[in-house]
Amino acid sequence: MNELAWTPEPPLSKAPPGIAPAGQWPRLSVVTNPSDGELMQRYREGDQQAFAALYERYRGQLFRFIRRQIDAGSAEDLFQEVWTKVIQARERYEPKAQFRTYLYRIAHNTLVDAYRRRGRRPNLVAVEADDVAAPRADQPDERARQAALNQALLAAIRALPDAQRNAFLLREEGGLSLKEIAEVVDVPAETVKSQLRYARDKLRLQLEGERSEKAS
Amino acid sequence: MTSDEELSRRYQALQQEEPSPQLDAKILAAAAQPRTRPARWPRFVAAAAVVVLSIGVVTRMNLDPDLEDAFSSAPTASPPAASKAEPGAAPEAGPPPASMDSFGSLDRELAEEELRDLASANAAQEALGESSQTATQPAKRAEEASPQLSRARQSQSLSVESPAPLEEDVAAAGTGANDSLCPAEARRGAEAWCACIKRLREAKDPGAEAEIEAYRGVFGDELTCAY
Numbered sequence: 001m002n003e004l005a006w007t008p009e010p011p012l013s014k015a016p017p018g019i020a021p022a023g024q025w026p027r028l029s030v031v032t033n034p035s036d037g038e039l040m041q042r043y044r045e046g047d048q049q050a051f052a053a054l055y056e057r058y059r060g061q062l063f064r065f066i067r068r069q070i071d072a073g074s075a076e077d078l079f080q081e082v083w084t085k086v087i088q089a090r091e092r093y094e095p096k097a098q099f100r101t102y103l104y105r106i107a108h109n110t111l112v113d114a115y116r117r118r119g120r121r122p123n124l125v126a127v128e129a130d131d132v133a134a135p136r137a138d139q140p141d142e143r144a145r146q147a148a149l150n151q152a153l154l155a156a157i158r159a160l161p162d163a164q165r166n167a168f169l170l171r172e173e174g175g176l177s178l179k180e181i182a183e184v185v186d187v188p189a190e191t192v193k194s195q196l197r198y199a200r201d202k203l204r205l206q207l208e209g210e211r212s213e214k215a216s
Numbered sequence: 217m218t219s220d221e222e223l224s225r226r227y228q229a230l231q232q233e234e235p236s237p238q239l240d241a242k243i244l245a246a247a248a249q250p251r252t253r254p255a256r257w258p259r260f261v262a263a264a265a266v267v268v269l270s271i272g273v274v275t276r277m278n279l280d281p282d283l284e285d286a287f288s289s290a291p292t293a294s295p296p297a298a299s300k301a302e303p304g305a306a307p308e309a310g311p312p313p314a315s316m317d318s319f320g321s322l323d324r325e326l327a328e329e330e331l332r333d334l335a336s337a338n339a340a341q342e343a344l345g346e347s348s349q350t351a352t353q354p355a356k357r358a359e360e361a362s363p364q365l366s367r368a369r370q371s372q373s374l375s376v377e378s379p380a381p382l383e384e385d386v387a388a389a390g391t392g393a394n395d396s397l398c399p400a401e402a403r404r405g406a407e408a409w410c411a412c413i414k415r416l417r418e419a420k421d422p423g424a425e426a427e428i429e430a431y432r433g434v435f436g437d438e439l440t441c442a443y
Contacts, residue, residue, distance in 0.1 A: 043247075046251075048247060048248050051244075051247045052244060052247075055240075055243065055244065055247070059234070059235055059240065060232065060233075060234050060235075063233060063234060063235045064232070064233050067233050076235065076236070076239055079235055079239065080239060080242060080243060083243045083246070083247075084243075084246060087246055087247050087249075090251075091251065146229075149226065150226070150229065150230050150231070153226055153227065153230065154230060157227075172224055172227045172228075200220055200223055203223055204223060207223070207226065
Protein backbone atom coordinates (compact mmCIF):
# COMPACT_ATOMS: atom_id res chain seq x y z
CA MET A 1 0.00 0.00 0.00
CA ASN A 2 1.23 3.45 -0.85
CA GLU A 3 1.75 5.20 2.47
CA LEU A 4 1.21 8.54 0.87
CA ALA A 5 -2.24 7.64 -0.51
CA TRP A 6 -4.92 9.91 0.83
CA THR A 7 -7.60 8.14 2.77
CA PRO A 8 -10.97 9.83 2.68
CA GLU A 9 -12.77 10.38 5.95
CA PRO A 10 -15.79 8.24 6.64
CA PRO A 11 -18.99 9.98 5.55
CA LEU A 12 -21.27 11.48 8.13
CA SER A 13 -24.59 9.77 8.70
CA LYS A 14 -26.36 13.08 8.28
CA ALA A 15 -24.43 15.85 6.60
CA PRO A 16 -25.55 19.28 7.75
CA PRO A 17 -27.14 21.28 4.99
CA GLY A 18 -24.76 23.45 3.05
CA ILE A 19 -21.77 21.31 3.98
CA ALA A 20 -20.03 19.29 1.26
CA PRO A 21 -19.63 15.56 1.86
CA ALA A 22 -16.62 14.75 3.93
CA GLY A 23 -13.48 13.78 2.09
CA GLN A 24 -13.94 16.09 -0.87
CA TRP A 25 -13.76 19.47 0.69
CA PRO A 26 -12.22 20.76 3.85
CA ARG A 27 -14.69 20.79 6.71
CA LEU A 28 -16.41 24.10 6.85
CA SER A 29 -16.94 25.78 10.14
CA VAL A 30 -20.41 26.10 11.49
CA VAL A 31 -20.52 29.77 10.44
CA THR A 32 -22.69 28.85 7.49
CA ASN A 33 -25.18 27.20 9.79
CA PRO A 34 -24.84 28.96 13.10
CA SER A 35 -26.40 27.53 16.20
CA ASP A 36 -29.20 29.28 18.04
CA GLY A 37 -26.79 30.37 20.73
CA GLU A 38 -24.44 31.93 18.19
CA LEU A 39 -27.29 33.78 16.52
CA MET A 40 -28.45 35.12 19.83
CA GLN A 41 -24.92 36.15 20.69
CA ARG A 42 -24.61 38.00 17.39
CA TYR A 43 -27.93 39.67 17.98
CA ARG A 44 -26.66 40.84 21.36
CA GLU A 45 -23.77 42.46 19.55
CA GLY A 46 -26.16 44.29 17.23
CA ASP A 47 -26.67 41.95 14.28
CA GLN A 48 -30.34 42.34 13.34
CA GLN A 49 -30.09 39.66 10.67
CA ALA A 50 -29.13 37.14 13.32
CA PHE A 51 -32.39 37.80 15.12
CA ALA A 52 -34.33 37.51 11.87
CA ALA A 53 -32.77 34.09 11.25
CA LEU A 54 -33.58 32.97 14.77
CA TYR A 55 -37.11 34.23 14.47
CA GLU A 56 -37.57 32.41 11.18
CA ARG A 57 -36.53 29.13 12.78
CA TYR A 58 -39.04 29.26 15.60
CA ARG A 59 -41.92 31.49 14.54
CA GLY A 60 -44.17 28.74 13.21
CA GLN A 61 -43.77 26.16 15.94
CA LEU A 62 -43.94 28.72 18.73
CA PHE A 63 -47.06 30.24 17.26
CA ARG A 64 -48.78 26.88 17.06
CA PHE A 65 -47.66 25.97 20.57
CA ILE A 66 -49.39 29.09 21.87
CA ARG A 67 -52.31 28.96 19.45
CA ARG A 68 -53.30 25.45 20.47
CA GLN A 69 -53.47 26.42 24.11
CA ILE A 70 -55.43 29.64 23.96
CA ASP A 71 -58.06 31.34 21.83
CA ALA A 72 -57.09 33.00 18.55
CA GLY A 73 -57.60 36.54 19.84
CA SER A 74 -55.07 36.14 22.64
CA ALA A 75 -52.61 33.95 20.77
CA GLU A 76 -51.16 36.77 18.66
CA ASP A 77 -50.78 39.02 21.70
CA LEU A 78 -49.03 36.36 23.69
CA PHE A 79 -46.83 35.42 20.75
CA GLN A 80 -45.69 39.04 20.44
CA GLU A 81 -45.23 39.26 24.21
CA VAL A 82 -42.93 36.24 24.20
CA TRP A 83 -40.68 37.66 21.50
CA THR A 84 -40.67 41.06 23.17
CA LYS A 85 -39.35 39.43 26.31
CA VAL A 86 -36.65 37.67 24.32
CA ILE A 87 -35.66 40.98 22.71
CA GLN A 88 -35.57 42.85 26.00
CA ALA A 89 -33.60 40.12 27.74
CA ARG A 90 -30.94 39.84 25.07
CA GLU A 91 -28.38 41.68 27.18
CA ARG A 92 -28.79 39.15 29.97
CA TYR A 93 -28.96 36.07 27.73
CA GLU A 94 -26.23 33.54 28.34
CA PRO A 95 -26.03 30.31 26.35
CA LYS A 96 -26.11 28.05 29.38
CA ALA A 97 -28.90 25.95 27.93
CA GLN A 98 -30.44 25.40 24.53
CA PHE A 99 -32.07 28.49 23.11
CA ARG A 100 -35.29 26.61 22.36
CA THR A 101 -35.55 25.57 26.02
CA TYR A 102 -35.07 29.21 26.96
CA LEU A 103 -37.67 30.32 24.42
CA TYR A 104 -40.29 27.78 25.42
CA ARG A 105 -39.78 28.51 29.08
CA ILE A 106 -40.66 32.12 28.40
CA ALA A 107 -43.65 31.01 26.36
CA HIS A 108 -44.84 28.61 29.04
CA ASN A 109 -44.55 31.23 31.78
CA THR A 110 -46.32 33.79 29.63
CA LEU A 111 -49.20 31.36 29.09
CA VAL A 112 -49.44 30.61 32.79
CA ASP A 113 -49.56 34.33 33.55
CA ALA A 114 -52.32 34.75 30.97
CA TYR A 115 -54.34 31.97 32.61
CA ARG A 116 -53.89 33.58 36.01
CA ARG A 117 -55.00 36.98 34.69
CA ARG A 118 -58.15 35.40 33.35
CA GLY A 119 -58.84 33.60 36.57
CA ARG A 120 -59.50 30.26 34.98
CA ARG A 121 -58.46 28.18 32.02
CA PRO A 122 -60.11 29.43 28.87
CA ASN A 123 -62.55 27.12 27.21
CA LEU A 124 -60.59 25.59 24.37
CA VAL A 125 -62.68 22.54 23.77
CA ALA A 126 -64.65 24.11 20.96
CA VAL A 127 -62.46 24.11 17.89
CA GLU A 128 -62.69 27.44 16.19
CA ALA A 129 -63.64 27.81 12.56
CA ASP A 130 -60.20 28.67 11.23
CA ASP A 131 -58.35 25.96 13.16
CA VAL A 132 -58.97 23.04 10.90
CA ALA A 133 -60.22 23.12 7.35
CA ALA A 134 -63.69 21.67 7.52
CA PRO A 135 -64.40 18.87 5.10
CA ARG A 136 -66.18 20.15 2.01
CA ALA A 137 -69.01 18.40 0.37
CA ASP A 138 -67.10 17.94 -2.89
CA GLN A 139 -64.09 16.37 -1.23
CA PRO A 140 -63.49 12.69 -1.67
CA ASP A 141 -64.65 10.65 1.30
CA GLU A 142 -61.17 9.76 2.45
CA ARG A 143 -60.05 13.35 2.56
CA ALA A 144 -63.23 14.28 4.36
CA ARG A 145 -62.64 11.49 6.83
CA GLN A 146 -59.11 12.66 7.43
CA ALA A 147 -60.23 16.23 7.91
CA ALA A 148 -62.79 15.06 10.46
CA LEU A 149 -60.12 13.10 12.30
CA ASN A 150 -57.87 16.14 12.34
CA GLN A 151 -60.65 18.20 13.77
CA ALA A 152 -61.30 15.60 16.42
CA LEU A 153 -57.62 15.44 17.30
CA LEU A 154 -57.39 19.18 17.70
CA ALA A 155 -60.47 19.22 19.90
CA ALA A 156 -59.05 16.37 21.96
CA ILE A 157 -55.75 18.22 22.42
CA ARG A 158 -57.54 21.26 23.68
CA ALA A 159 -59.62 19.18 26.04
CA LEU A 160 -56.54 17.77 27.75
CA PRO A 161 -55.61 19.05 31.20
CA ASP A 162 -53.16 21.96 31.04
CA ALA A 163 -50.08 20.03 32.14
CA GLN A 164 -50.68 17.12 29.75
CA ARG A 165 -51.47 19.36 26.81
CA ASN A 166 -48.40 21.44 27.55
CA ALA A 167 -46.15 18.39 27.66
CA PHE A 168 -47.62 16.97 24.47
CA LEU A 169 -47.23 20.21 22.52
CA LEU A 170 -43.70 20.82 23.78
CA ARG A 171 -42.82 17.35 22.59
CA GLU A 172 -44.63 17.33 19.27
CA GLU A 173 -44.44 20.96 18.28
CA GLY A 174 -41.23 22.08 19.93
CA GLY A 175 -39.35 18.82 19.57
CA LEU A 176 -38.08 19.06 23.13
CA SER A 177 -36.73 16.02 24.97
CA LEU A 178 -38.17 14.87 28.29
CA LYS A 179 -35.35 16.54 30.15
CA GLU A 180 -35.87 19.82 28.30
CA ILE A 181 -39.62 19.72 28.93
CA ALA A 182 -38.89 19.15 32.60
CA GLU A 183 -36.68 22.26 32.59
CA VAL A 184 -39.33 24.34 30.89
CA VAL A 185 -42.19 23.47 33.23
CA ASP A 186 -39.97 22.99 36.27
CA VAL A 187 -41.11 19.49 37.21
CA PRO A 188 -39.16 16.23 37.40
CA ALA A 189 -38.57 14.32 34.19
CA GLU A 190 -40.54 11.35 35.50
CA THR A 191 -43.57 13.58 35.96
CA VAL A 192 -43.23 14.80 32.40
CA LYS A 193 -43.05 11.21 31.22
CA SER A 194 -46.27 10.38 33.03
CA GLN A 195 -48.03 13.46 31.71
CA LEU A 196 -46.99 12.63 28.17
CA ARG A 197 -48.17 9.06 28.55
CA TYR A 198 -51.59 10.08 29.85
CA ALA A 199 -51.95 12.69 27.10
CA ARG A 200 -51.17 10.20 24.34
CA ASP A 201 -53.49 7.59 25.79
CA LYS A 202 -56.38 10.04 25.89
CA LEU A 203 -55.73 11.29 22.38
CA ARG A 204 -55.49 7.78 21.02
CA LEU A 205 -58.74 6.89 22.72
CA GLN A 206 -60.42 9.91 21.16
CA LEU A 207 -59.11 9.07 17.71
CA GLU A 208 -60.15 5.45 17.97
CA GLY A 209 -63.59 6.50 19.07
CA GLU A 210 -63.82 8.92 16.17
CA ARG A 211 -62.71 6.25 13.73
CA SER A 212 -65.23 3.75 15.04
CA GLU A 213 -67.97 6.33 14.83
CA LYS A 214 -67.15 7.20 11.24
CA ALA A 215 -66.80 3.57 10.28
CA SER A 216 -70.23 2.80 11.63
CA MET B 217 -54.63 0.88 18.14
CA THR B 218 -52.95 4.11 17.16
CA SER B 219 -49.28 4.04 18.00
CA ASP B 220 -47.25 6.98 19.25
CA GLU B 221 -45.67 7.42 15.83
CA GLU B 222 -49.04 7.46 14.12
CA LEU B 223 -50.28 9.98 16.65
CA SER B 224 -47.26 12.17 15.91
CA ARG B 225 -47.85 11.88 12.18
CA ARG B 226 -51.50 12.73 12.63
CA TYR B 227 -50.51 15.74 14.67
CA GLN B 228 -47.98 16.94 12.10
CA ALA B 229 -50.68 16.67 9.44
CA LEU B 230 -52.82 19.22 11.18
CA GLN B 231 -53.14 22.62 9.59
CA GLN B 232 -49.90 24.46 10.05
CA GLU B 233 -50.92 27.82 11.44
CA GLU B 234 -48.43 30.62 11.05
CA PRO B 235 -48.27 34.16 12.44
CA SER B 236 -49.60 36.83 10.15
CA PRO B 237 -47.16 38.98 8.12
CA GLN B 238 -48.24 42.00 10.12
CA LEU B 239 -47.29 40.26 13.33
CA ASP B 240 -43.93 39.28 11.86
CA ALA B 241 -43.28 42.88 10.86
CA LYS B 242 -44.12 44.15 14.34
CA ILE B 243 -41.77 41.74 16.04
CA LEU B 244 -38.90 42.33 13.64
CA ALA B 245 -39.35 46.07 13.99
CA ALA B 246 -39.19 45.76 17.76
CA ALA B 247 -36.02 43.70 17.46
CA ALA B 248 -34.43 46.39 15.31
CA GLN B 249 -34.91 49.05 17.98
CA PRO B 250 -31.62 50.25 19.43
CA ARG B 251 -30.72 49.05 22.87
CA THR B 252 -32.04 51.45 25.46
CA ARG B 253 -30.23 51.05 28.69
CA PRO B 254 -32.10 52.40 31.69
CA ALA B 255 -30.70 55.65 32.99
CA ARG B 256 -28.36 55.14 35.89
CA TRP B 257 -28.33 58.65 37.23
CA PRO B 258 -31.42 58.25 39.46
CA ARG B 259 -29.60 55.52 41.39
CA PHE B 260 -26.55 57.72 41.91
CA VAL B 261 -28.69 60.65 42.99
CA ALA B 262 -30.57 58.46 45.47
CA ALA B 263 -27.35 57.04 46.91
CA ALA B 264 -25.83 60.51 47.22
CA ALA B 265 -28.97 61.79 48.93
CA VAL B 266 -28.85 58.97 51.47
CA VAL B 267 -25.19 59.69 52.22
CA VAL B 268 -25.78 63.44 52.59
CA LEU B 269 -28.79 62.88 54.86
CA SER B 270 -26.88 60.41 57.02
CA ILE B 271 -23.95 62.79 57.44
CA GLY B 272 -26.33 65.61 58.24
CA VAL B 273 -28.15 63.63 60.91
CA VAL B 274 -24.94 62.45 62.55
CA THR B 275 -23.43 65.95 62.47
CA ARG B 276 -26.58 67.42 63.92
CA MET B 277 -26.57 64.92 66.75
CA ASN B 278 -22.93 65.67 67.55
CA LEU B 279 -23.39 69.43 67.51
CA ASP B 280 -26.60 69.66 69.49
CA PRO B 281 -26.20 68.32 73.03
CA ASP B 282 -29.93 68.72 73.61
CA LEU B 283 -30.45 65.90 71.17
CA GLU B 284 -28.13 63.70 73.19
CA ASP B 285 -30.02 64.78 76.31
CA ALA B 286 -33.26 63.70 74.74
CA PHE B 287 -31.86 60.22 74.24
CA SER B 288 -30.27 59.92 77.67
CA SER B 289 -32.25 58.97 80.76
CA ALA B 290 -30.88 61.81 82.94
CA PRO B 291 -33.49 64.39 83.96
CA THR B 292 -32.90 67.99 82.96
CA ALA B 293 -33.71 70.93 85.26
CA SER B 294 -34.26 73.46 82.45
CA PRO B 295 -35.90 72.31 79.22
CA PRO B 296 -34.18 73.00 75.92
CA ALA B 297 -37.12 75.21 74.96
CA ALA B 298 -35.89 77.76 77.46
CA SER B 299 -32.70 78.18 75.48
CA LYS B 300 -34.69 78.47 72.27
CA ALA B 301 -36.94 81.11 73.83
CA GLU B 302 -33.94 83.36 74.42
CA PRO B 303 -31.97 83.27 71.24
CA GLY B 304 -30.21 86.51 72.05
CA ALA B 305 -28.80 85.26 75.30
CA ALA B 306 -24.99 85.00 75.06
CA PRO B 307 -24.72 84.30 71.35
CA GLU B 308 -20.95 84.64 71.51
CA ALA B 309 -20.58 81.73 73.94
CA GLY B 310 -19.97 78.22 72.67
CA PRO B 311 -22.47 75.98 74.39
CA PRO B 312 -25.66 77.81 75.51
CA PRO B 313 -25.84 78.57 79.24
CA ALA B 314 -29.31 76.98 79.56
CA SER B 315 -27.93 73.57 78.79
CA MET B 316 -24.97 74.12 81.13
CA ASP B 317 -27.47 75.05 83.83
CA SER B 318 -29.08 71.68 83.43
CA PHE B 319 -25.79 69.87 83.89
CA GLY B 320 -24.80 72.08 86.83
CA SER B 321 -28.06 71.44 88.62
CA LEU B 322 -27.74 67.73 87.97
CA ASP B 323 -24.30 67.73 89.48
CA ARG B 324 -25.55 69.70 92.42
CA GLU B 325 -28.45 67.38 93.14
CA LEU B 326 -26.37 64.26 92.93
CA ALA B 327 -23.62 65.77 95.03
CA GLU B 328 -26.05 66.87 97.70
CA GLU B 329 -27.59 63.44 97.85
CA GLU B 330 -24.23 61.81 98.24
CA LEU B 331 -23.17 64.28 100.88
CA ARG B 332 -26.30 63.55 102.89
CA ASP B 333 -25.56 59.84 102.77
CA LEU B 334 -21.97 60.38 103.79
CA ALA B 335 -22.91 62.81 106.53
CA SER B 336 -25.35 60.42 108.10
CA ALA B 337 -22.70 57.70 108.05
CA ASN B 338 -20.16 60.11 109.52
CA ALA B 339 -22.50 61.29 112.24
CA ALA B 340 -23.28 57.73 113.22
CA GLN B 341 -19.62 56.88 113.47
CA GLU B 342 -18.86 59.96 115.51
CA ALA B 343 -21.66 59.12 117.88
CA LEU B 344 -20.23 55.64 118.36
CA GLY B 345 -16.80 57.19 118.90
CA GLU B 346 -15.02 55.12 116.29
CA SER B 347 -11.40 55.77 115.34
CA SER B 348 -10.61 58.64 113.02
CA GLN B 349 -9.09 56.34 110.45
CA THR B 350 -12.34 54.62 109.61
CA ALA B 351 -14.11 57.94 109.75
CA THR B 352 -11.74 59.53 107.31
CA GLN B 353 -13.02 57.36 104.51
CA PRO B 354 -16.50 58.81 104.38
CA ALA B 355 -15.01 62.17 105.34
CA LYS B 356 -12.61 61.91 102.46
CA ARG B 357 -15.48 61.13 100.14
CA ALA B 358 -17.40 64.07 101.54
CA GLU B 359 -14.35 66.18 100.95
CA GLU B 360 -14.12 64.89 97.42
CA ALA B 361 -17.79 65.49 96.78
CA SER B 362 -17.92 68.98 98.24
CA PRO B 363 -15.53 70.52 95.71
CA GLN B 364 -17.81 69.12 93.09
CA LEU B 365 -20.78 70.76 94.82
CA SER B 366 -19.11 74.16 94.85
CA ARG B 367 -18.08 73.65 91.27
CA ALA B 368 -21.64 72.86 90.37
CA ARG B 369 -22.79 76.14 91.91
CA GLN B 370 -20.23 78.06 89.94
CA SER B 371 -20.94 76.24 86.70
CA GLN B 372 -23.05 79.06 85.35
CA SER B 373 -20.10 81.29 85.00
CA LEU B 374 -17.81 78.67 83.58
CA SER B 375 -17.76 77.20 80.12
CA VAL B 376 -17.35 73.48 80.22
CA GLU B 377 -16.92 71.63 76.98
CA SER B 378 -18.81 68.51 77.89
CA PRO B 379 -20.61 67.31 81.00
CA ALA B 380 -18.35 64.98 82.98
CA PRO B 381 -19.89 62.09 84.87
CA LEU B 382 -20.13 62.29 88.61
CA GLU B 383 -17.51 59.58 89.19
CA GLU B 384 -14.90 61.46 87.22
CA ASP B 385 -15.52 64.65 89.14
CA VAL B 386 -15.15 62.78 92.38
CA ALA B 387 -11.96 61.15 91.17
CA ALA B 388 -10.56 64.50 90.07
CA ALA B 389 -11.42 65.95 93.42
CA GLY B 390 -9.68 63.07 95.10
CA THR B 391 -6.42 63.79 93.32
CA GLY B 392 -5.93 66.95 95.34
CA ALA B 393 -8.17 69.63 93.96
CA ASN B 394 -9.85 71.32 96.92
CA ASP B 395 -11.82 74.40 96.11
CA SER B 396 -13.67 74.77 99.48
CA LEU B 397 -12.92 77.78 101.70
CA CYS B 398 -13.07 75.78 104.89
CA PRO B 399 -10.24 73.29 105.26
CA ALA B 400 -10.91 69.59 105.20
CA GLU B 401 -10.21 69.21 108.89
CA ALA B 402 -12.83 71.82 109.71
CA ARG B 403 -15.41 70.03 107.64
CA ARG B 404 -15.00 66.83 109.57
CA GLY B 405 -16.95 68.07 112.49
CA ALA B 406 -20.02 70.17 112.77
CA GLU B 407 -18.55 72.56 115.34
CA ALA B 408 -15.33 73.14 113.44
CA TRP B 409 -17.21 73.71 110.21
CA CYS B 410 -19.58 76.06 111.93
CA ALA B 411 -16.66 78.00 113.33
CA CYS B 412 -15.17 78.27 109.87
CA ILE B 413 -18.41 79.54 108.48
CA LYS B 414 -18.61 82.09 111.27
CA ARG B 415 -15.15 83.35 110.43
CA LEU B 416 -16.11 83.67 106.77
CA ARG B 417 -19.24 85.60 107.67
CA GLU B 418 -17.30 87.95 109.87
CA ALA B 419 -14.83 88.49 107.07
CA LYS B 420 -17.77 89.03 104.72
CA ASP B 421 -16.40 86.43 102.39
CA PRO B 422 -18.80 85.70 99.50
CA GLY B 423 -17.92 82.03 99.76
CA ALA B 424 -19.60 81.86 103.17
CA GLU B 425 -23.00 81.28 101.58
CA ALA B 426 -21.66 78.33 99.64
CA GLU B 427 -20.19 76.87 102.80
CA ILE B 428 -23.52 77.37 104.57
CA GLU B 429 -25.33 75.52 101.80
CA ALA B 430 -22.79 72.73 101.93
CA TYR B 431 -23.13 72.56 105.72
CA ARG B 432 -26.89 72.34 105.40
CA GLY B 433 -26.51 69.73 102.72
CA VAL B 434 -24.54 67.54 105.07
CA PHE B 435 -26.16 68.18 108.40
CA GLY B 436 -29.52 69.53 107.36
CA ASP B 437 -31.29 71.83 109.74
CA GLU B 438 -30.94 69.52 112.69
CA LEU B 439 -27.63 70.86 113.88
CA THR B 440 -27.88 74.57 114.41
CA CYS B 441 -24.88 76.68 113.82
CA ALA B 442 -24.70 80.13 115.35
CA TYR B 443 -22.98 81.75 112.45
